[in-house]
Amino acid sequence: MTTFPVDDMGLVHRDSVLRVGLADKHLAAAVREGRLKRLRAGTYLLTTPSSPEHRHRLRVVASTQPDTVVSHHSAAVLHGFAMLRPAFERVHTTSGSSAGGRISRTRHMHAGPLDDVDVVGHDRLLVTSAARTAVDVACHGDFDQALVVFDSALRGGVEAVDLAAEVAGRRRRGIGVARRALAVADGSSASVGESWSRAQMITAGLPIPVLQRERRLSGRRIITDFDWDDRLVGEFDGQIKYGRLLAPGQRIEDVIADEKAREDLLRWSDRMVIRWVWAQLVRREVVGLIRPWLDRLERV
Incomplete structure (x- = not known):
């Protein structure tokens, strides 16, 4: 069985494969056999068992351009937040304006403004801040999902005052659910x-x-x-x-x-x-x- 070189994220890159003397035919065969999954041109994922969170994180890292802001459930994975029924079918990003939202088979571009304080760097990617991310996820779910992500954010060190400011500063669909969940959120919850x-x-x-x-x-x-x-x-x-x-x-x-x-x-x-x-x-x-x-x- 062919062994492929992987980077520190567990991804296989075509240029690295060619450098060790393998060829495109080896990549193609591994894809046919189900041992590799093609993420984008020249980048593959080993299909060894892993958690859904880990697989989604790899998809985000492999498929996101440096000038794109990762958001919502995809940003939550990068921040290490736990979620209930997370939406991992697509990579989530935010456009930075009130228009421009769109959904494709693999990506969900959310329309929404982004201030400078809303964006942070994370492993060479641009990601919505921890507080903004938790509120985004909460607003796109029901009460149960909102409480889970807020508990996790608090448990991970996000300040309650930052979450409260994020909730108070936005008028958007789902903000009522987020406000109700944040009022009873508790970082002592362990899972x-x-x-x-x-x-x-x-x-x-x-x-x-x-x-x-x-x-x-x-x-x-x-x-x-x-x-x-x-x-x-x-x-x-x-x-x-x-x-x-x-x-x-x-x-x-x-x-x-x-x-x-x-x-x-x-x-x-x-x-x-x-x-x-x-x-x-x-x-x-x-x-x-x-x-x-x-x-x-x-x-x-």
Whole structure:
């Protein structure tokens, strides 16, 4: 099997391939076999498994001209923001004026003004600022999506005052959704699943829980995802979450066993623990899981 030279982004460039003695026929064969994907003339992507975010980032870097401003979901990937149902079908850019928006098979040019403070440099590309990017994504989604991206932006160090100024300074479609989500955004939320869980709770009118509450039980430091009155604990379970907890040489089975021991400590301290997974978020079952226990707390 032919081995191609790749750059530090994982991209294959025709000129580099020719320099190592390979030919166009090798590139063509790899494309036919599905081992390479052509991004633009002379630039290819290895089709080895990777995350959707990583693949989209490569598309953005490979297909964007230096004078084009990357925006919306594409800029969010470059800033490292987590998103719910991101629009990765096309590379997103902004025209810089109120006109000029257009959509093609591979690109979405958004119409919209760009001030100097709205544009920053990022790995040889022009990208909308972190605050502008988060608000753009929020305005193009529903409340759940807006809360997820705002939580992520705050978690990543974007200042709440900058997000508030960006929201206050714009009149545009979706700004009401963005304003509502920003009012309850919290950088303590540790993942997309936790933010989406909270969005569903807020929409349903449930009491807003304390996030990432820390306590010590039997000499052990325990942090919980959601806490109501130090009596009810909610935990979002996801494979990504468990993967983050892995220490070098540790198996995911070990982490799950440790989580069970952690839950036992919480239960023995007279706290109720309820758990849910991604599929229950998709099916909108989480509120129905939590509400009966909150009602029970009110009666006790």
